[in-house]
Amino acid sequence: MRVVHEPEGEATILATNVETADTSGEQLKGLMGRSSIPDDYAMVFRFEDPPFWTPAALANWRSIHMLFVRFPLDVVWLLDGEVRQVKTLQPWRGVGMAKADTILELPAGAADGMEAGDAVVVED
Numbered sequence: 001m002r003v004v005h006e007p008e009g010e011a012t013i014l015a016t017n018v019e020t021a022d023t024s025g026e027q028l029k030g031l032m033g034r035s036s037i038p039d040d041y042a043m044v045f046r047f048e049d050p051p052f053w054t055p056a057a058l059a060n061w062r063s064i065h066m067l068f069v070r071f072p073l074d075v076v077w078l079l080d081g082e083v084r085q086v087k088t089l090q091p092w093r094g095v096g097m098a099k100a101d102t103i104l105e106l107p108a109g110a111a112d113g114m115e116a117g118d119a120v121v122v123e124d
């Protein structure tokens with residue numbers, strides 16, 4: 001599995017050491033408690049549908065918090081493979097939210113140059 005950034009047809013591999021957070025428990029825990037991650041690492045959060053209780057106006061809005069995360073992360077929100085937002089979040093206090101069906105957590109700096117509208121592919 002790998003994560004590839006494809007702006008305007010150019011392909012750059014962002015991560016080859018990819019972990020998925022598939023269950024709600026894994027998604028809640030994320031990278032909390034870890035002391036570091038490798039440079040070629042990505043954690044991928046894939047979401048099927050918004051929770052049944054979510055109002056239509058909030059459908060597909062996904063948030064990330066950095067509580068108990070000890071190092072900065074680049075977080076990328078994707079909707080249908082297109083970057084919606086990129087944000088560097090700081091340890092313990094960072095928070096971000098955007099519409100997404102997939103979220104990527106990468107080492108800080110890994111998403112430098114990535115912009116809204118770029119294509120990113122998570123290859124299985």
